[in-house]
Amino acid sequence: MGIAPTVEAVVAAGGAHIPPLMQALDQRLSELAAGHGAVLARHGGATIAAGGKRLRPLLVFVAAGDAAGRGVLRAGVAVELVHSATLVHDDVLDAAELRRGRPTVVASAGRGIATATGDLLFSRAFAEITANGRADEVRVLSAASSALARGELLQRADAFDPEVTIERYLERCEYKTARLFEGACELGALEASASAEQVASLGVFGRRIGLAFQLLDDVLDVSGPVERTGKARGTDLLDGTVTLPLILAREEDPELAELDLRELGTPDRAAAVCDRIAATGALREAKERALKIVAEAKRELPALPERQRKALDLVADGVVERYA
């Protein structure tokens, strides 16, 4: 949805070694879906093999520069598996029916199988990264996946809480999204045998665009359109998830400041609240914040080969363009 052209552009800019990596990624994910029992093949396959943007593995590959061995591939696979595991678990919690246009694991197989499927994808991610034989890479992956879980915990703990501050919101985004982007870039850099300094710099780049990605995703939940997001406007609001647009809008609109999300109830009411949020200018402000973060990420990229820099710029732009 939207980022595919970017992938092509990145692939074109990043070098001839990227398309085979992306292809090998899909193949490996299909193998994993097929190779761990009939139950995973039937239910997990849809989630991990059905596509999606593959943005995180792409970051691994681009951060790895010209390096393109089995190790780079495994790192990309591991990152995508962690991401898929959290998607499967999120769908359990939200009792979601569709994901990427297909029935979710929880919808087709029930909560029990969906929870175990997520756990299995999680475990396979670590098996995959471990095959690289590098403790530093396992450490990066476990830090990222701990952060993800911690972000989920924060989100659930803060649900329906009208007091969520911008700082708390940003902290949640860091955990929930930015850290895995950071980890993806670090893994790529580690596989390219980059210096510790470069690994850290590329990590910061990933973290920033991950943060921007989440901010823009939260804008999209309020702005729609539905044809683009594949879900009703205000889905986060109905779940009680307080995001930046609402936090900013509350400062401008006293009625929003009084709003109790628990009483929202219907999608229609949620859409009306989205309109009110948009009327305050909060969406524009949130989007500007995200664009600033992306610009900063690009500006502070370390010295890199021109081609790699260009590819990273394109990934950063892709995160933004999706929402242009």
Added chain:
Amino acid sequence: MGIAPTVEAVVAAGGAHIPPLMQALDQRLSELAAGHGAVLARHGGATIAAGGKRLRPLLVFVAAGDAAGRGVLRAGVAVELVHSATLVHDDVLDAAELRRGRPTVVASAGRGIATATGDLLFSRAFAEITANGRADEVRVLSAASSALARGELLQRADAFDPEVTIERYLERCEYKTARLFEGACELGALEASASAEQVASLGVFGRRIGLAFQLLDDVLDVSGPVERTGKARGTDLLDGTVTLPLILAREEDPELAELDLRELGTPDRAAAVCDRIAATGALREAKERALKIVAEAKRELPALPERQRKALDLVADGVVERYA
């Protein structure tokens, strides 16, 4: 519940280095519960810090023989964290109210927080083992945790299925329980720098007593008594989980062979079915199978220092005695 005296016996037999390890284990688990955000501290703490038998870490420590450094401790912590993660997720699926006499995470905080808590415990397990800097240990842990998830998948896929065979049941037990016991022993042996052959032999030992443990656990679900198990008889039956006692009993009692677990409905009906199963002698047969497996595990232990062998024997006996 029941195995604590064994721990003391093992401690007495296994050497003076075991009690400090068990104590350090509890302390480290408490630190982890406290050190990853307020939400985990509030909800995860109960599950990981509240005790439990600590049987898997004990296996790590005993399999490590006289080795007792930070690495051995970390391996024990990692194994217990993986086990705790699956408990938290199991409780989500079963909507369980109590675990180890305390409210479950899902009961006190809801499904969302419980799922994320399990994920976090999982991630921390890998962070812990990674700190040992040994790819072989990470590999053992990821194999064991993949197996666990796969076992859960099998169990859910087979729920309410009257056709479950003994082979299929044993396969599920291998995945769901035996592999983590195997991993615990392998991790201990690896930390003790045992030969590849000894690592494998100790792994087989762990796997066998893990299998016996699960068989006996399934007997206990049918036999009770409630005061000992802390849950109603026939809980597995109500969940649709077909275990060895029922499989064996079906061959003897045509009425049980016709039973549709979906129609069981009430705890009273479940208890009545438990009585019917017991009347066929299936519990005795299942128990005998388990005892045979334990005896085999002990008999085929590799050549080890006398003290270590004694301690391993005691752990094996402990698994059995719990059900004597």
